[in-house]
Amino acid sequence: MSTRPRLVLIDGSSYLFRAFHALPPLTNAAGEPTGALFGVVNMLRSTLKEKPTYAAFVGDAPGPTFRDALYPAYKANRPPAPAELKAQVQPMYDIVGALGFPILCVPGVEADDVIGTLARQAEQLGIDVVISTGDKDFAQLVSPGIHLINTMTGTLTDVDGVVAKFGVPPERIVDFLALTGDAIDNVPGVEKCGPKTAARWIAEYGSLDGVIAGADGVGGKIGENLRKALAQLPLSRELVTIKTDVALEQGPQGLLLRDRDVEALRALYRRYEFNAALKELDALPATAEAAGASRLAADPPEAAAAPGDYELVLDPARLEHWLQQLREAPLIAFDTETTSIDPMRADIVGLSFAVEPGRAAYVPLGHDYPGAPVQLDRTTVLAALRPLLEDAGRPKLGQHAKYDINVLAGAGIAVRGVTEDTMLESYVLNSTASRHDMDTLAKRHLGYTTIHYEDVAGKGAKQIPFSQVDLETATRYAAEDADITLRLHQALRPRLAADAKLDAVYRDIEMPLVPVLARMEQCGVLIDVPALRLQSQQLARRMQELTGQAHDLAGHVFSLDSPKQLQAVLFDELKLAAVFKTPTGQPSTNEEALEAIAHEHDLPRLILEYRGLAKLRSTYTEKLAEIVNPRTGRVHTSYHQATAATGRLSSADPNLQNIPVRTEEGRRIRQAFIAPEGWRIVAADYSQIELRIMAHLSGDAGLLAAFHGNQDIHRATAAEVFAVPLGDVDAGQRRAAKAINFGLMYGMGPFGLARQLGIGRGEAQDYIARYFQRYPGVREFMDRIREQAHRDGYVETVFGRRLYLDYINARNQAQRAGAERAAINAPMQGTAADIIKRAMIAVDTWLTGREDHARMLMQVHDELVFEVRADAVEEIAEGVRQHMAAAAQLDVPLLVEVGSGTNWDQAH
Template sequence: MKKTLLLVDGSSYLYRAFHAMPNLRNKAGEPTGAIFGMINMMRKIHQDFSPDYMACIFDAPGKTFRDDLYPDYKGHRPPMPDDLRAQIEPIYQTITALGWTIIAQPGVEADDIIATLAEIARQNDVNTIISTGDKDLAQLVNDHISLINTMSNERLDREGVKTKFGVYPEQIIDYLMLIGDKVDNVPGVDKVGDKTAAKWLQEYSTLEKLIEHADELKGKVGENFRAAIPQFGLTRELITIKQDCDLTGFYHQLDDLLPKPQDKDKLVELYNQFGFKTFLREVSGDDKAIPEQDSRKVDDLPPAPATIHYEMITTEQALQKCLETITQAEVVALDTETNSLDGMKAQLVGLSLSVAVGQAWYIPLAHNSAGLLEEQLDKQKTLALLKPWLESPKLIKVMQNAKYDAHVLANEGISLQGVKHDTMLMAYVLVSNSKVSLEALSERYLGRKGLSFEEICGKGAHAITFDLVPLDKATQYACEDADFTFQLASVLEKKLQQERGFIDTYALEMQVWPVLFRMEHNGVKLNEQELLQQSNELGDVLHKLEEKAYEMAGEAFNLNSPKQLGEILFERLKLPVLSKTSKGAPSTDEETLTKLAQDYPLPALLLDYRSLAKLKSTYTDKLPKMINPKTGRVHTDYAQAAVVTGRLSSSDPNLQNIPIRTAEGRRVRRAFIAEDGYHLMSADYSQIELRVMAHISGDKNLQTAFAQGQDIHRATAAEVFGISVDNVTAEQRRAAKAINFGLIYGMGAFGLASNLGITREAAQNYIHLYFQRYPGVAEYMEQTREKANRQGYVETVFGRRLWLPEIQGAKGPRKAAAERAAINAPMQGTAADLIKKAMVAVQQWLDTEQLQSRLIMQVHDELVLEVKNEEANQVRQKLPILMASVAQLAVPLLAEVGEGENWEQAH
């Protein structure tokens, strides 16, 4: 058999490792995620192929010959992140110690070096395997050279290239010239995508022949092609990979690329430095070897499945066999495919199921592509057969974002039960600041990559819905979803078991999602006429503000145009330029206008105008359009795994951003009403974050004030100014309130001075006095800064881990901001935990009592219920008790209840 040269596209691996891994750091705070990912990938590919020769190729720093040809080459690429740059040299050291040869040649790219080495190997009758995710390298594939993508287990020979791209390797350069390369900023033909490029080359064979027939290309795309012809010479030079690089100094003969013995002493040193426990144990042979630097438990990626078996079910016999299998299985991964991201409107297109790693079924039910209908089982009959399994609480399912799937199945009259694990929530609890999409989780925790949604459905204006996807691709995509979810559930469950805080937090999140599902499904009723009236009135006010702005400026202008606004403010009125945009123009952003508004009337008016215009466009105009025609209500979506602190976020519509500090903003809440026979009831935690501060800090004076039921701001003023509570003035209470809330958010003397309109020295004195009277708060803040810097995260009272990726390695303002976030995060996170506990407790009570009253909204520290009028006394009495008793803190929890015909009255 021929010998094999394995070439790894190190630059491709580098970014993949950096983005796939969580924010790992050693005890010294140095980033190590990319290093860990690179080691994993390099070890695995070496083990998989056992090559005769091998090298890892990187892009060298500095410009290449392509930059000289085209100054805008790769012009859109952002600079390498600092945390990745810091890991380059350690990665080089580690890969070298693992026995690899590293090559990085200035003036050319990694692709050019790879092509040169592959050509040398061909001349020496050696086959080459190139490990990369870069499509450009497909132009090199021939009988001696193939590509492997380790993330997707995709291997491309000549026919594989044709299957993937629609063209053969010798046509790839022409293909890339047509579609361009957005990543490298190489221009292609405008509006020509993969399908058009492949179609043309299948018909005309080469770009040269296509140019000869350019006049035959019809429509706008033909015009675009003819317009692009003059640039093709440059594009070809940019896209064509060199195969004749001068590698003197790095390489002389193939034997230079023989695998070298591992430098175990160096690896032990490096693994100790990085804190890689598993790797250290392996290389040292000592099961007890745990580096002092080990600050985070990280495990190897699980082995990829030996075989992949995905099956499309289109016969009743196959369905019955599948049903028997899932009914008897201990656990089944379930996923739905739909035609919409809106769970309330989505229609079920198909179901995928998995009971073992590498195995899955897809049951297409509503694909609408031509010729597909006869290949599918009857949707209603199939769902009727599956319904007992789907609704059984005893038959265990694992899912990714179960809340969404529950909506989809509810639309089909099915009440989903038996969900044991939600991999999205598992990952969120483990690392709350990382992406939790199935694609991201599979890459990070499994080292597996499947088809992306964009690959099969496209994006933008030309995107198709899933029901139009061909069944072969739909089966592959859907089965991967179920397969990956099945494996993830097992991997992530082991990680959750490592910490008590993980277990408790995850248990809470799994109780919360069914409550959120019901709240979303309930929705809230709107008074459309009220919103219409508010929109009309806001329109009149905005018109008057425009006229007044014209009068102040001395001419009419577009208040929404930054360019025209800049000309009025800085050229005509000669206001001072406080900051500039990235393009060098004077800034007119909100922060700038707020500073200018302190001294000039027009910026103040513009701020009012923007606030009211946003209120009108976002709420009074938009909310009526968001009413679901089937239910007559609006149904927000609560994102449960989006905010680092554990808070929920609301969208479509965003109920949490309705302004409450202005009369106009509060008035919007007047449009949120109840059904006939019901009214709204609001329960709001009182000063929850201050109470959490009192508990966490352990400060006795602060705890005493809350225990005695004092006005906390008045009590603070009395402490700070050394006077009795009865003698506190309104101004002193306002200052104390600013200090209380400011310190929660890590505000310093400068911020307090700005807030109160006093000197920085006076503000610093206030803070000094505050810490004298509340020493526990000062101690908490200092300990939290130290702990966050040391371990990269803080925790809530209940053990929720809140990651702070900016705090380690950051300097200056970024560091200060990260430390402020660290101080506030435990309070925000604990408040988030408390309101979630309250939601669960209230819903359980409503169910136990079999009441018709229902939860309909959660906004910050507030729960809103639509209460049956006959149940009002019962709910009014029980609600604050339930909310106050969800946890026992060092200070009492207090929930205040209001009610009315609309949300404004109830709040």
């Protein structure tokens, strides 16, 4: 098998039956039967030692299956299970669950069908599959990426093994089984047709269909038997065919092993007297128990979960030793310890490095607790490291390396050559699988429990600065960061390299974006603090006015900020309808709930306005003035690459994404983002980029023509939907068309459209129906993307970024519908994210050497914001427009609108 991630699918029912008949009738001291259980437990323990990436224990659900409906005599010959076997079924599931295996039993189908579906899904995802079974039927699934293993005999079966055993390739096993029949399952075949005859016929006639067509040419008694069986052979083939399209609640990548329940296992092993298993369990190290004994690792190296050897560097000789190690290393893993999580305010306390798994060093520079040992001179160490860190030709690795790049920039070191980042490796592999912080990734992929910051610095009010952590403890914590980063890279990078599309997203988009974002964050943006303070006062006065109006409407004083008091006023006193409920069953007062009843009374709309102003005041007009950096006099946001599932960037402290652009108050906040004297703010925004991506992906002729004709797409849609000439479209029709255009991208149905436009549901349904009549390619795209999502468990952007949809095959209708809406929107939103990231990289490259003319400041959704010298505005604006328009080659042109002014609002 390859080094790719591996899924092990265990045919639970098969193993229980085989172990029951193969092993002696063992019992425990209480007289309970344990023989079959003993065999299954040993098999499971062997499986865990192989450290699969994913695994599942699949059993047969009680009740009939679709095969019983096809053929009532199916499995009719099987005698009832012996009582001794039945008694071991539930204990088996108890142990399987305690070991951490996901257990699947799907009604209406057999375990074989569940396994077949998962195997094919995993194959499509580039995951190697091992089916643990002794059942010959599974030979039909074998492929280069799907193998069978019989853990009772140790036999591994690949494609060649199937041919050697059956005389036919895997794709002809179904034909083979239909001809030979199956006495155990009571599947009729051709009487007296054994394996050799079936293989000979298939070799001669090519397939079962060929055998049926040539049946008249087969002589002798066996030929007569064949002709007698012709009518039922198609049924036999259907009965032995393993389904590979079963609707499942989770795909292969949801089948992660959980941490084993050690106490439950200990009790079960003692009860059934499995002494070897109990001894093995009691020998587990504590860290391995807590982390599931590395079972989640993607074939990690042997030492993946082993403790590291970490060195505290306090003298020049040892520093020089490590500098030489760094000079010779093919890849340097590095990390900084600092005084703050804000990189623009942080000072360096120490640095750690690793060049091979299991070995790392910590160089302290600023530990200042009483009695702290003398540390190396800060200036000397940084000067020695600068040539290595600034060498673009020396590859470097980090976990969220942008933070460390910014911290070192504050110390005068311009880090170059960061070619790998484990946070981004994890994010690109699966943005929704888990968090992408080091602690989570180490546990998930290495089975390693890291030392947490709180473990060394304390919690809450008692937490001490890292500079006061003793050096021995600090070394274990800090050096581990560099070491685990390197180990994670060795576990994750091969998985990315195995998938060309994902590797390109990582290599060509995410990693080149890291230094671009770092430069933007370091630059920051200038804020007009007096203007913000004035606006904050005005917002406070308006909120007071709204509070008074709310009290008048209610007839008494109450707190607008108290959901409980608001519930009482709206639903108990005013008797308004409670459209939405909280998880505890109380009437909801969230934004959606208030919008739903805003037409019934003035108070809900007033509360919404009050909340909007309160949020602007607390988030922006008050906070922005407080977070101006004293070193730079600017506000520095932090951009997060590994947060949004679709690939969108997000920002924090401050969050620039949520400043409203359509309200007067929001525009006034944007007016406070200003250019220095002699400079201008330039804003460049993609026009209707997601609709253009929809046109590209759907290939709809109407949409393509509208964009190529540079038409107002909403007006063009209105003309189509309402069957009026383009020049006769009124404002209401355009508004409705705009709601349809954007609503359909987000999976909006008639109910949502009706509520948004204030029309009846039937009328909204008519609008949508007419839209799809006029733009049939859009409906075909939506149907196609839903089908792909259900089949593959994920959708992709134009550039190959992948979004997994955990609930796309969920039984819960609401969860499934939500996943389908995400499936439709994600390719457009994700492609838009990829395009603007590519644009940022291209524009940043173009601006290299022009830093005295322009600086990229901000990215907000589909907009880039720059600070440009006043005499260079025209040149820079045109260059930015060209590079943004060329960031993707779609079937429609990318339109970029550019504006400029003394502040952001003027430029936008």
